[in-house]
Amino acid sequence: MTTYNLLLLPGDGIGPEVMAQVSKVLDALGRAGIARFETETDLVGGASIDAHGVPLTDAALARADAADAILLGAVGGPKWNGVAYDNRPEAGLLRLRKDLGLFANLRPAICYPALADASALKRELVEGLDIMIVRELTGGVYFGAPKEITVLPDGTKRAVDTQVYTTGEIERIAHVAFDLARKRSGRVASAEKHNVMKSGVLWKEVVTAVHAAHYAELELEHVLADNCAMQLVRRPKQFDVLVTDNLFGDVLSDVAAMLTGSLGMLPSASLGAVDAKGSRKALYEPVHGSAPDIACQDLANPLAMIGSLAMALRYSFGLGEAADLLDGAIKDAFAGGARTRDIAAPGAQAVGTAAMGDVIVAAL
Amino acid sequence: MTTYNLLLLPGDGIGPEVMAQVSKVLDALGRAGIARFETETDLVGGASIDAHGVPLTDAALARADAADAILLGAVGGPKWNGVAYDNRPEAGLLRLRKDLGLFANLRPAICYPALADASALKRELVEGLDIMIVRELTGGVYFGAPKEITVLPDGTKRAVDTQVYTTGEIERIAHVAFDLARKRSGRVASAEKHNVMKSGVLWKEVVTAVHAAHYAELELEHVLADNCAMQLVRRPKQFDVLVTDNLFGDVLSDVAAMLTGSLGMLPSASLGAVDAKGSRKALYEPVHGSAPDIACQDLANPLAMIGSLAMALRYSFGLGEAADLLDGAIKDAFAGGARTRDIAAPGAQAVGTAAMGDVIVAAL
Numbered sequence: 001m002t003t004y005n006l007l008l009l010p011g012d013g014i015g016p017e018v019m020a021q022v023s024k025v026l027d028a029l030g031r032a033g034i035a036r037f038e039t040e041t042d043l044v045g046g047a048s049i050d051a052h053g054v055p056l057t058d059a060a061l062a063r064a065d066a067a068d069a070i071l072l073g074a075v076g077g078p079k080w081n082g083v084a085y086d087n088r089p090e091a092g093l094l095r096l097r098k099d100l101g102l103f104a105n106l107r108p109a110i111c112y113p114a115l116a117d118a119s120a121l122k123r124e125l126v127e128g129l130d131i132m133i134v135r136e137l138t139g140g141v142y143f144g145a146p147k148e149i150t151v152l153p154d155g156t157k158r159a160v161d162t163q164v165y166t167t168g169e170i171e172r173i174a175h176v177a178f179d180l181a182r183k184r185s186g187r188v189a190s191a192e193k194h195n196v197m198k199s200g201v202l203w204k205e206v207v208t209a210v211h212a213a214h215y216a217e218l219e220l221e222h223v224l225a226d227n228c229a230m231q232l233v234r235r236p237k238q239f240d241v242l243v244t245d246n247l248f249g250d251v252l253s254d255v256a257a258m259l260t261g262s263l264g265m266l267p268s269a270s271l272g273a274v275d276a277k278g279s280r281k282a283l284y285e286p287v288h289g290s291a292p293d294i295a296c297q298d299l300a301n302p303l304a305m306i307g308s309l310a311m312a313l314r315y316s317f318g319l320g321e322a323a324d325l326l327d328g329a330i331k332d333a334f335a336g337g338a339r340t341r342d343i344a345a346p347g348a349q350a351v352g353t354a355a356m357g358d359v360i361v362a363a364l
Numbered sequence: 365m366t367t368y369n370l371l372l373l374p375g376d377g378i379g380p381e382v383m384a385q386v387s388k389v390l391d392a393l394g395r396a397g398i399a400r401f402e403t404e405t406d407l408v409g410g411a412s413i414d415a416h417g418v419p420l421t422d423a424a425l426a427r428a429d430a431a432d433a434i435l436l437g438a439v440g441g442p443k444w445n446g447v448a449y450d451n452r453p454e455a456g457l458l459r460l461r462k463d464l465g466l467f468a469n470l471r472p473a474i475c476y477p478a479l480a481d482a483s484a485l486k487r488e489l490v491e492g493l494d495i496m497i498v499r500e501l502t503g504g505v506y507f508g509a510p511k512e513i514t515v516l517p518d519g520t521k522r523a524v525d526t527q528v529y530t531t532g533e534i535e536r537i538a539h540v541a542f543d544l545a546r547k548r549s550g551r552v553a554s555a556e557k558h559n560v561m562k563s564g565v566l567w568k569e570v571v572t573a574v575h576a577a578h579y580a581e582l583e584l585e586h587v588l589a590d591n592c593a594m595q596l597v598r599r600p601k602q603f604d605v606l607v608t609d610n611l612f613g614d615v616l617s618d619v620a621a622m623l624t625g626s627l628g629m630l631p632s633a634s635l636g637a638v639d640a641k642g643s644r645k646a647l648y649e650p651v652h653g654s655a656p657d658i659a660c661q662d663l664a665n666p667l668a669m670i671g672s673l674a675m676a677l678r679y680s681f682g683l684g685e686a687a688d689l690l691d692g693a694i695k696d697a698f699a700g701g702a703r704t705r706d707i708a709a710p711g712a713q714a715v716g717t718a719a720m721g722d723v724i725v726a727a728l
């Protein structure tokens with residue numbers, strides 16, 4: 001039985017309690033003889049600030065670099081609002097993404113039939129929704145320089161952020177999107193603002209070229225990011241794979257996630273390049289945030305975190321069957337009526353975070 | 365009777381046909397003794413490219429500068445996809461905004477009860493929705509320099525856009541938002557990404573300071589732009605006035621517009637600073653685009669364009685009563701069953717663009 005090395009970074013807010021459910025599931029997978037997992041745990045975000053004064057220590061980064069995969073809970077909360085910009089909780093997460101080269105953020109937006117009524121959208125518009133958002137994660141305005149606030153001669157200030165994209169950065173994320181589309185419906189939509197941004201012009205040009213050179217049999221559509229946001233609300237099922245840059249991806253993937261009616265269910269994967277040995281760095285985390293208002297009350301839904309583990313099994317360990325098993329257990333759990341408060345159904349009894357973890361373990 | 369000077373810029377696609385309905389309404393307002401309007405017409409966007417090789421001539425800009433207000437239809441279309449970046453149709457609109465200093469873009473997102481069922485969202489979430497989005501329109505990544513594509517030594521390319529905001533730019537748009545909120549519910553939400561962008565840090569700081577110094581009696585909430593997009597889908601009625609930057613405003617206002625179920629109904633105003641004489645430059649345009657696929661077929665809904673005239677009456681000419689009259693005529697028209705194809709109701713007879721214009725004129 002292969003042994004995999006996992007670094008757990010529970011982080012802040014509801015992070016630790018949803019991560020605790022992952023630990024139970026890992027044990028169960030080991031007992032079932034599927035794989036052995038060795039886990040280490042470290043701090044990130046506000047928890048790391050409180051302990052070490054920085055949102056990610058070099059030691060934690062080194063552990064992340066050495067692990068076969070990383071599972072992250074969530075970072076941030078009002079407690080650290082006063083912290084200096086460079087040391088804010090989010091900087092820990094951004095450093096992990098950047099320093100480990102996790103350029104491809106995969107965010108599936110899936111609407112579970114049993115939860116379709118929880119969507120703000122009409123059932124028929126979202127039932128069966130299954131979009132894969134591919135967000136570029138290590139470039140764009142998140143990391144471009146200059147990024148600074150300067151004081152002008154008159155004492156007022158000037159803030160600058162820089163959106164930068166190179167051909168190579170766009171090519172590699174386009175490949176990820178097209179490769180995924182090949183295994184799905186064969187359709188890719190690419191979103192940018194080429195009518196206003198030079199990075200949008202280059203984005204469109206490079207995605208078009210990658211398509212023509214390597215994936216001409218797939219369907220490619222270019223859509224302006226503002227129109228894309230509209231179309232996601234109007235008729236979301238028109239999309240299958242949607243590829244976009246870091247900032248548009250941040251907003252559009254949140255819109256897509258909200259459409260499903262079950263934000264508490266959605267996992268994500270952040271992947272690096274495949275190296276010579278065929279492996280790649282990877283971090284898995286729920287799409288939801290740290291939700292400090294409900295932390296430590298056994299109210300959080302652990303299924304997005306457990307679903308993130310399923311993604312790790314699939315994308316990092318090649319354990320597709322085990323991933324299917326785990327995804328199946330998740331579906332069965334809430335189809336069987338186990339619902340945390342966020343996905344509560346009329347009549348169904350609400351279960352807590354820990355109980356939901358137990359339901360999954362039992363289903364395995 | 366005062367005479368007002370209007371510059372009409374019909375532009376491309378459905379622009380000319382919806383603008384034709386405005387001309388009818390202006391005549392009717394004149395006949396009713398409400399005000400006299402002198403209009404001039406000029407080209408913008410693709411239409412100007414075709415005639416003059418540029419999307420806005422200096423002469424057209426000078427006319428716009430001299431007019432009491434500008435009404436614009438829409439710009440752009442696939443016909444001009446091959447045009448050089450600096451000469452694309454959108455550049456005409458962007459030059460108008462920038463050179464006339466139209467920094468405050470007001471985009472009401474109103475859900476008409478008679479149209480609530482056309483929304484992708486459940487009726488109860490959008491019925492009665494009335495959000496005023498205040499988008500900064502002359503700064504940010506739209507206009508910051510450098511904005512360029514360079515060729516790297518290895519022959520690949522690098523694209524850069526620059527997001528810049530100064531204290532002064534943020535202050536003046538914050539004042540617009542708070543002043544509007546005073547006449548509405550007294551609540552302002554401000555959206556940025558201060559957790560990732562330095563411009564977001566400054567944005568939040570300045571909005572907070574303007575609030576404390578001048579509008580402490582109003583309610584101010586800061587929301588991250590990605591979360592804001594989510595919340596717009598989840599529970600849109602939580603927002604009243606929403607102030608944000610140029611790029612987030614582009615995306616968020618489109619989401620808000622789509623929620624209403626009646627994109628073809630939504631007007632917008634782009635306002636400059638109030639000058640020593642108490643007047644301000646202003647451009648009014650529908651939120652919808654040029655819709656080339658339905659152009660010249662008498663299918664377009666002219667109500668967003670006519671609603672833009674109503675905004676001009678209100679914001680540029682102080683003719684609040686006439687604006688109410690016109691807004692009332694719009695409401696009566698579709699409540700009375702006159703519907704263009706985009707807002708067609710089961711059973712109701714679809715009317716064309718010109719017929720819809722006539723309905724409004726008759727209602728006046």
Ligand SMILES: CC(C)[C@H](C(=O)O)[C@@H](O)C(=O)O
Nearest residue numbers: 076090093094250559560590
């Ligand atoms: C926490 C924050 C820095 C992050 C981002 O903006 O990327 C989050 O919103 C996300 O989407 O993962």
Ligand SMILES: CC(C)[C@H](C(=O)O)[C@@H](O)C(=O)O
Nearest residue numbers: 195196226440454457458614
């Ligand atoms: C046409 C385009 C340049 C414009 C923008 O991006 O501002 C449009 O989308 C808008 O919102 O008015």
